[in-house]
Amino acid sequence: MSITTVIAPGAGLAPGADPAMPGGVGRLRWAVADALTVTKRNLIAYTRIPEALFFSTLQPIMFVLLFRYVFGGAIHPGDGLSYIDFLMAGIFVQSVGFGGIGTAVGLADDLQKGLIERFRTLPMARSAVLAGRTTADLVRNVFVLLLMTGVGALVGFSFPNGALGFIAACALVLLFAYALLWGFAVIGLTAPNSETAQVMAFPILFPLIFASPAFVPLSSMPNWLRWFATNQPLGAVITAERSLMLGGAHVPGSTAGHVLVALAWCVGFLVVLAPLAVWRYRKT
Amino acid sequence: MTLAIEARDLRKTFGREVRALDGVSFAVEEGTVFGLLGPNGAGKTTAVRILTTILSPDAGAGFVLGHDVVTEANRVRTLIGLAGQYAAVDENLTGRENLTMVGRLNHMARDVVATRANELLAQFGLSDAGDRPLKTYSGGMRRRLDVAAALVARPKVLFLDEPTTGLDPQSRADVWEMIRELVGEGTSVLLTTQYLEEADTLAQRIGVVDHGRVIAEGTPTQLKADLGATVLDVGFADVSLATQGAGVLGAVGAKSPTVVGTMVELPVDDGPRVAMEVLRLLDQHALVPTTFRIREPSLDDVFLVLTGKRTETDGDEPTGNSNDGQRRRRHTPVAAATSDGGTP
Numbered sequence: 001m002s003i004t005t006v007i008a009p010g011a012g013l014a015p016g017a018d019p020a021m022p023g024g025v026g027r028l029r030w031a032v033a034d035a036l037t038v039t040k041r042n043l044i045a046y047t048r049i050p051e052a053l054f055f056s057t058l059q060p061i062m063f064v065l066l067f068r069y070v071f072g073g074a075i076h077p078g079d080g081l082s083y084i085d086f087l088m089a090g091i092f093v094q095s096v097g098f099g100g101i102g103t104a105v106g107l108a109d110d111l112q113k114g115l116i117e118r119f120r121t122l123p124m125a126r127s128a129v130l131a132g133r134t135t136a137d138l139v140r141n142v143f144v145l146l147l148m149t150g151v152g153a154l155v156g157f158s159f160p161n162g163a164l165g166f167i168a169a170c171a172l173v174l175l176f177a178y179a180l181l182w183g184f185a186v187i188g189l190t191a192p193n194s195e196t197a198q199v200m201a202f203p204i205l206f207p208l209i210f211a212s213p214a215f216v217p218l219s220s221m222p223n224w225l226r227w228f229a230t231n232q233p234l235g236a237v238i239t240a241e242r243s244l245m246l247g248g249a250h251v252p253g254s255t256a257g258h259v260l261v262a263l264a265w266c267v268g269f270l271v272v273l274a275p276l277a278v279w280r281y282r283k284t
Numbered sequence: 285m286t287l288a289i290e291a292r293d294l295r296k297t298f299g300r301e302v303r304a305l306d307g308v309s310f311a312v313e314e315g316t317v318f319g320l321l322g323p324n325g326a327g328k329t330t331a332v333r334i335l336t337t338i339l340s341p342d343a344g345a346g347f348v349l350g351h352d353v354v355t356e357a358n359r360v361r362t363l364i365g366l367a368g369q370y371a372a373v374d375e376n377l378t379g380r381e382n383l384t385m386v387g388r389l390n391h392m393a394r395d396v397v398a399t400r401a402n403e404l405l406a407q408f409g410l411s412d413a414g415d416r417p418l419k420t421y422s423g424g425m426r427r428r429l430d431v432a433a434a435l436v437a438r439p440k441v442l443f444l445d446e447p448t449t450g451l452d453p454q455s456r457a458d459v460w461e462m463i464r465e466l467v468g469e470g471t472s473v474l475l476t477t478q479y480l481e482e483a484d485t486l487a488q489r490i491g492v493v494d495h496g497r498v499i500a501e502g503t504p505t506q507l508k509a510d511l512g513a514t515v516l517d518v519g520f521a522d523v524s525l526a527t528q529g530a531g532v533l534g535a536v537g538a539k540s541p542t543v544v545g546t547m548v549e550l551p552v553d554d555g556p557r558v559a560m561e562v563l564r565l566l567d568q569h570a571l572v573p574t575t576f577r578i579r580e581p582s583l584d585d586v587f588l589v590l591t592g593k594r595t596e597t598d599g600d601e602p603t604g605n606s607n608d609g610q611r612r613r614r615h616t617p618v619a620a621a622t623s624d625g626g627t628p
Contacts (some may be wrong), residue, residue: 033388044376044377050420122386123361123391214504
């Protein structure tokens with residue numbers, strides 16, 4: 001039932017068909033098995049709407065191309081850094097951020113269509129609907145990051161800090177994306193329908209993504225905005241990620257320090273948003 | 285003997301204003317079908333949602349095979365299946381995937397679920413469509429799969445919330461046949477419906493629900509005996525003529541006539557014979573009807589009769605209610621009618 005089962009969907013072994021609810025470890029195994037069942041259902045659903053999958057991945061690709069070729073020429077990250085190397089950290093966070101709207105829409109849709117009512121009549125773990133949704137969307141994010149990496153490499157991203165730094169950066173983005181998904185879950189469970197969920201999520205994301213160092217260097221911003229862009233959660237995560245991707249030399253401050261701040265945001269989001277989402281789920 | 289389902293004085297209010305359930309009580313014996321009959325918004329679905337552990341009641345209690353639906357919700361969930369307007373299936377998954385998902389969430393082993401899914405697809409005539417996404421199903425097929433999903437874990441108690449609303453006659457007959465088979469195998473069923481005919485065909489007992497209360501309960505025979513076998517609708521050119529007409533026809537029907545707008549509705553036991561007498565009487569009084577129809581009683585008629593009865597026992601004029609017949613149908617609490625037809 002707790003969040004811990006949600007975060008670690010490891011071994012999904014099926015218990016027997018005993019209809020009584022077990023306690024302790026058995027209960028935990030059921031929670032994990034149920035979460036995996038719902039995860040699978042969500043992943044299958046993604047493959048059944050290839051149009052949605054296609055167009056939702058097309059958008060981040062278009063952003064890469066837009067910034068690389070249209071705006072990129074006018075933005076100078078300085079320091080002898082090429083713009084595409086600068087850009088990738090921002091594109092990653094932007095992709096998982098906008099991708100999270102799908103989490104909100106999906107949950108609102110399940111509520112609206114009555115699927116969650118069905119789940120509530122089943123002897124399954126109460127945590128499984130949210131755990132399954134966020135896990136499936138985490139898998140989707142892995143897919144999106146892989147695709148972005150490929151597209152980035154094609155248009156000139158040079159992995160300045162080597163593979164290890166890049167992988168560490170990806171891991172950080174995925175952790176942050178997962179924490180953020182619980183916020184989108186809250187929106188999905190609050191919105192009266194899926195259309196509204198989409199409209200609600202967008203204005204929250206928009207300033208966080210664009211008033212950040214995602215696409216332009218902080219030095220180009222007025223002081224007050226620079227302060228916000230540096231310290232807001234997406235800004236902090238982008239800075240840490242960029243530091244990992246590019247190596248400390250290109251980002252002021254220590255990489256470890258940036259990563260710690262970003263991790264603190266991830267943990268903070270999880271600790272606040274996950275219980276909030278669970279609470280909303282119980283209330284709806 | 286343990287009851288399959290018991291509702292004790294269930295109450296539920298949404299927000300501050302909307303009183304969905306205002307003290308609903310009924311009992312369903314094991315191995316029987318109980319029909320909850322009522323119009324949209326009567327509170328049928330709210331009662332089902334409480335008894336299937338989806339919602340908590342504000343007051344009162346519900347039991348499934350003796351287990352409290354609030355304090356023993358998990359136990360109850362292992363005993364029930366729900367199919368209906370609100371418990372959906374996933375339209376992106378195939379029929380088989382939906383059944384498998386529900387089975388796995390019931391913690392059935394993988395091979396057991398696979399066998400059961402095949403069995404159900406065959407039983408519901410969906411074997412050929414089993415591996416197609418639900419998006420490609422017709423309304424009737426989807427409804428059958430919905431019911432199949434409720435049956436994966438072989439529930440002892442089945443809730444069917446308006447299982448045939450919006451279905452074509454053939455699909456409706458299929459669903460009815462399937463319910464009969466299940467009851468033959470010992471399943472207890474709570475069925476909600478807007479159709480008198482459906483409750484009549486399937487249920488051993490019927491509870492009529494309106495405004496969050498059970499206003500009448502009994503066997504279909506008892507309820508219909510109260511109603512008369514058929515209804516004559518006699519339309520007039522205006523309300524005053526209709527009122528006059530109702531006065532003239534006061535004595536010929538099984539029940540007092542009711543005036544709804546310019547229409548007089550007359551429950552009768554022997555339709556054709558009474559029809560002739562009605563025409564003769566109208567002719568004698570020089571009243572010319574604009575429409576004339578003999579039909580089966582509808583749910584509306586049940587309410588008219590129930591509310592009409594209450595007026596009689598209150599000592600009002602039986603036929604003088606033309607102007608407020610409509611209003612009474614909509615707003616008057618009719619709890620007093622519960623005793624009629626409740627017990628033989």
